[in-house]
Amino acid sequence: MRALRAAPAGRYSMFAAVALALGAAALAGCGSSSSSSSSATTSPTPTSTTTSTPASSTPVPGTTTSGAQKLSVAANPEGQLKYDTSSLTAKAGTATIAFTNAAPLEHNLTISSSSGSVVGATPTFQGGSKTLTVKLAAGTYKFYCTVPGHRAAGMEGTLTVK
């Protein structure tokens, strides 16, 4: 009889211990899930802030360098007289354009306004890439290569700035 009484008591205390352990686990689970959800809520916030900062800081003169938008263009790597795109779009403001020329011949990237005045150009080079920083107002620009014959052969495109 005593052994039978002792057994339920033992089961009860074991059950209580398990319940406590489960309760502790549940608490720990709550704690970790709430802290991970709060850290998950926290981490996207700086990311979206960082993403929106360049756009909103673009009009601020002091931060134009960090707020400069980045564009990239490449010459056809097989040596065809064209770029990898014939149209680019940018927002008005400062833009940094990376021009990559993996073609076996020299090219450059020149940008001119619709009136034909050159607003920026990379040197003529072969291999690697060069960056060009230009200030763009809203409008339509042309980008092309000034190596003789290249633009006429199709090495040009339109840059639309909004």
Ligand SMILES: [Cu+2]
């Ligand atoms: Cu060229």
